[in-house]
Amino acid sequence: MDYREFINEIRENILDFMPPEYGTAEVRVDGVMKNNSVMKQGLSIHKDGAVITPKLYLEDFFQSYENGISMEDVCSRIANEYVKHTIDDKTFSAESIMDFEKAKNNITTKVVCAKNNKSLLRDRPSTKLDDLAVVYQVEVGITQIGKCTTPITNEIMRSWGVTVNDIHKTAVDNTERLNPSRLIAMESVIFGTEENFLEEGKPYEQCAMMILTNENKMGGAAVLANPDTLGKVSEVINDSFYILPSSVHEVIVIPKEVAREMGMTPKELGEMVRDVNAQEVSREERLSDHIYEFDKDKKSLETVKESKEKTKDLER
Structure with a gap:
């Protein structure tokens, strides 16, 4: 059975495995463009x-x-997963999503590679962030798996009667409020002793590498859209820092002075990012194939040109 036949089997039989309240439901399977043009x-x-x-x-x-795995077992697994992804405590209706005043407190950011998401960006309002792009979503509820979101399209923005700048400011503030940032030493993750250096009063101990993400570690690279949070990181470590974009879920922070002391050049760090992307990160979850620098004094985020490969990013 090929993939097309598999999809038809699921479409025709999945309701037999769903709870009784889905008995008259309509089943749809359609193509969705995900991050980095993954369909x-x-x-x-x-x-x-x-x-x-x-x-x-x-x-x-x-x-x-x-x-x-048998088709029956596959259908059973799909049904169980689908129920887990269903919103238990619905916060929004379709009307609420189309009303800016009702939706605005739940608008958050997502950061993607602009170059590899041209099709997606044509349909969605976005803000340029060096060679990245900030897009927006509404967090519409909680499932057994986690938060459920719906993307903000140009059509939704037009119905709201607001600008991209309005959405961006609201989303950046909300993202930190709803999904607080975490800066943790990489070794503490390994040993299960994670301490968030961004917490008030938490002492910082110099680390070669730290992970910057959010509390649920999903979409944590969105922190790059918040200059205030990046500024706080530089204050905590008292240095400018390199950012290794390990995935859309987290980035790695290396203080520039530590990098110099350890002899880690931007070129080598860029090669490290590309190797990890190629071997360990799915295309859908890749953010970039080179590193960035946050300047402590300028409060700015920029690509480190020496870390870029001369061939096209992410095309491997």
């Missing part, structure tokens, strides 16, 4: 009366099927 097939089940429905992507389930 995925998203399953949505539109239950009577439901306003917001999750999408569950089928590629990993197809892989399980190819690895020998």
Whole structure:
């Protein structure tokens, strides 16, 4: 059975594995453009009366099927996962999303590579951040898995009657409030003793490498859109710093003085990022193939040109 046939089987049979309240639901499977122009097939089940429905992507389930899992077991797993992704405590209706005053407190940021998301950016308001782009989403509820979001499109922005700048300022403030930033020593993650250096009164001990992310470690690279948080990092470490974009979920911070002391050049750090991207990070979760510098005095984020490869980023 090829992937197209697999999708048809899921579409035709998944309701047999769903709870009774989904008995008359409509099943849809459609292509969704994800980060870095990765196209995925998203399953949505539109239950009577439901306003917001999750999408569950089928590629990993197809892989399980190819690895020998029966179609019945695959359908059962999909049904269980879908229920977990369904919003338990709905905060928004479709009308709420289209009303800026009702949605504005839940608008947050997401940071993506501009060059590799041209198609996505045509349909969504965005703000340039060096060679990255800041896009926006509304956090619409909580599931058993985590937060559920819906992207802000140009159509939604027009219906709100606001500007990109209005959305950006609101989203940056909300992101830190709803998903507080965390700066933690890399070795503390390994040993399970994580301490957030950004917490008030938390003493900083010099580290070669630190992870900068958010509390739930999902979409944590959005912190790059917040100059105040990056400024706070530079104050904590009392130095400018390099940023290694390890994924859309987290970045690695290296104080510039530490890098100099350890003989880590920008060129070598860029090579490290590209190696990790190629071997350990899925294309959908990659952020960039070179490093950035936050200047403590200028309060600015810029690409470190020496870290760039002469060939095109992320094309490997």
